[in-house]
Amino acid sequence: MTIYDCAIIGGGPAGLNAALVLGRARRSVALIDNNQPRNAVTHASHGFITRDGVTPAEFRRIAYEEVLRYPTVEHLPIEVASVGRIESGFEICDLSGQRVQARKLILATGVKEVFPEIEGFYPLYGKSLFNCPYCDGWELRDQPLAVVSEYPDVFHKAKLLLSWSKDLIVCTNGKATLSDEQKQRLQSWGIAIMEQPIMSFIGHNGRLERIRFADGTEIPRTGGFVSPKFVQSAPFVEQLGCERTDMGGIKTDKGGRTSVPGLYAAGDASYIGPSQVVFAAADGSRTAMSVHMDLTEEEYG
Structure with missing residues (x-):
């Protein structure tokens, strides 16, 4: 079985930008996204320079076009059923039993709004x-x-x-x-x-x-x-045992590292704040750099 350098669960701005940065770093990436974005009801996204007013569908189209130019990035359109720790890192299982293994894992699963x-x-x-x-x-x-x-x-x-x-x-x-x-x-x-x-x-x-x-x-x-209440979108956040913030986000350091070794979180899933595309994308970029640096340290010391 192929073991990816990093699996990313979530294809919103955070996950997509993380995949872009890791792809450009020549890391093998499994971008896992079942195409059910939180902002599906949004008519347009604002506040992101060069993309102000873009529809979420168009944003995703452009993003995937850019990300998948990098040959080490693979899009897996599956729905995650469970995530667990294994000796080599993490194993993700979908509803059909398909398994994906990766050395590092980024949760970019976002949050759900409860109105x-x-x-x-x-x-x-x-x-x-x-x-x-x-x-x-x-x-x-x-x-x-x-x-x-x-x-x-x-x-x-x-x-x-x-x-x-x-x-x-x-x-x-x-x-x-x-x-x-x-x-x-x-x-x-x-x-x-x-x-x-x-x-x-x-x-x-x-x-x-x-x-x-x-x-x-x-x-x-x-x-x-x-104003809604925010809750984690992914049930497997609990399975992984991450520390949480007072607001219910996944607690991370400045590099997106969680309390679980090898596990990272980016975007709304971690900070739970203003739902801005530009914030989430920047957080995905920062977290991806941390993943690349940590992999490099493991490989070269």
């Missing part, structure tokens, strides 16, 4: 409701917007959004997440606060029209930002 269960949310998500203002704030500029969050980030997110629109309401969906001082400051900036539970988002053809609250109140809005 509050509010009727009408998903038909609007990715069209007029989003979670990252840096990704989609420009497209909603100067519109009447809602900031929806059950978490302490709601105050900070509302402040950020004032750069894009001054017509804001803050919705905590029945949770007491704001201090009295924060409420006073928000109100001083002209931001209304709705602390009652949200019954539904009402819209048409992907466009939000109004928000209905449990007490019957309705407020017209044309867009908004909803």
